Amino acid sequence: MEKAIHESMNAALRTLEKQAIIANNLANISTIGFKEEFNYFIRNKNSQDINKKYYNFSSGNFIQTERKLDLIVQDNGWLVTKDQNGQEAYTKNGHITINENGKLTIQNHELVLNEGNIKIPHGIDLKILPDGTIKQIQKNRDKIIESQIATLKLVRISNNSLIKKENGLFYNKKKLFNKKIILPHDNSIRIKSETLEASNVNPTKNMIDMISNARQFEMNMKIISICDQNIERANQLFNINN
Structure with a gap:
């Protein structure tokens, strides 16, 4: 009994x-x-x-936003952010904003860059190319001048190696046991701007x-x-x- x-x-x-x-x-x-x-x-x-725990890593529906700082990461790639402890974490949320310090952020987590360490002045127009290159757009009389200022860090990681924490970000399981592991930038990953990936629930x-x-x-x-x-x-x- x-x-x-x-x-x-x-x-x-x-x-x-x-x-x-x-x-x-x-x-x-x-x-x-x-x-x-x-x-x-x-x-x-x-x-x-x-x-x-396990996760459904299939893509959600794509939403066209026509906003230059919105993006999706293709080819099973991930955006890299810093959590509150400065540790690298991964996300599929491509809704990028600029905080009061001129840093690119997602949900208040600073984005990690592969190249550059930028501080974006207020009112500057940006666009992000398919390879993650960030360009500043300036209008000079009748000319439009584009200049490269940074590159997003994009990584590829096996789904089996990912674990999610309470902050909603994903982490590399191996890195939790070996702090020295840092995933390299993957040049083959492509992004698509002015688009967001919805939840796949x-x-x-x-x-x-x-x-x-x-x-x-x-x-x-x-x-x-x-x-x-x-x-x-x-x-x-x-x-x-x-």
Whole structure:
């Protein structure tokens, strides 16, 4: 009886963890570049359940924005940013803004450049070429002068090597154990400007999974309740016989 309660409680806790991930997916339906998350449980040698996460890295729909600092990274490439600790992290969110210090940022994280260390003055027009080259556009009378000022760092990394943290950025699993690992810039990666990649969350599937998990949770709670009732009845019979 106690084993049934224990197993049902563990199953209910696992279901709640799945619900939390599904809720996070649904909350990020409109988040640019968001990748759908899933989880599963494996049992180790000590009969403990370990929560494993994996991600859907398929592309979301492309949105035409006509904004020069919006972009998508093609060829399975990633943009590189610095997190709050200065560590390199990766994102598919290509909505670039310029902060008060003249730095290119995505969601308040500074973009890492392969070439250049720029501080962009207010009101300067920029465009980004397919190879990640950033050009400054200036109008001089009847002429338009373009000058290269920096190049975005673009990297390619195996999906199996990526892990996401609570800040929403992806990291190289190997780098978490070896801080010296720095991925090089990949010259073959191309970007497309004036376009953004939408979240790849499938709302219908996630809603169905949420309903299914809710029913599973109710079933586990019912099993626990039945076990409690059976234990109580058994105790009553034991007291009567004594």
